[in-house]
Amino acid sequence: MKDIDGVPRQYCENCEFVDFIDPKVVVVAIVANEKDELLLIKRNIEPALGQWAFPSGYVDSREAVEDAVVRETKEETNLDIAVKKLIGVYSNTGNPIILIVYSATKTGGNLLPGPESQQVRWFKLDDLPKLPFPHDNQIIDDWSRLH
Incomplete structure (x- = not known):
């Protein structure tokens, strides 16, 4: 066990694999500015290290998903955001x-x-830029349609 982000998790010291209990919920923020530009981060962690992606991250135990998307965006971009609407759920x-x-x-x-x-x-x-994750193009299409 290892404390990761304040939560004890099963962890392999040899390969650094962290065993998250399935399924794991990830929140993604599509943040648009007044010019309709979208906010991206160049990832400093795997998966997709060094690639541009939307701010995102895991929902912590007992955390509301709306709170998680605000927290993850703040951690990755230093921006405060207001959640507007649900774009979709993807799996x-x-x-x-x-x-x-x-x-x-x-x-x-x-x-x-x-x-x-x-x-x-x-x-x-x-x-x-080319985005790395399987649902990225569908997410952009859905955001454009609902925006």
């Missing part, structure tokens, strides 16, 4: 991850990378 057979995606707006803070981010910046929708 794949055989993958223990359930994604819950919200749209949000910036309410405060200065854009700075956190420990899990190499860089943070705003991108025009037409200039988004």
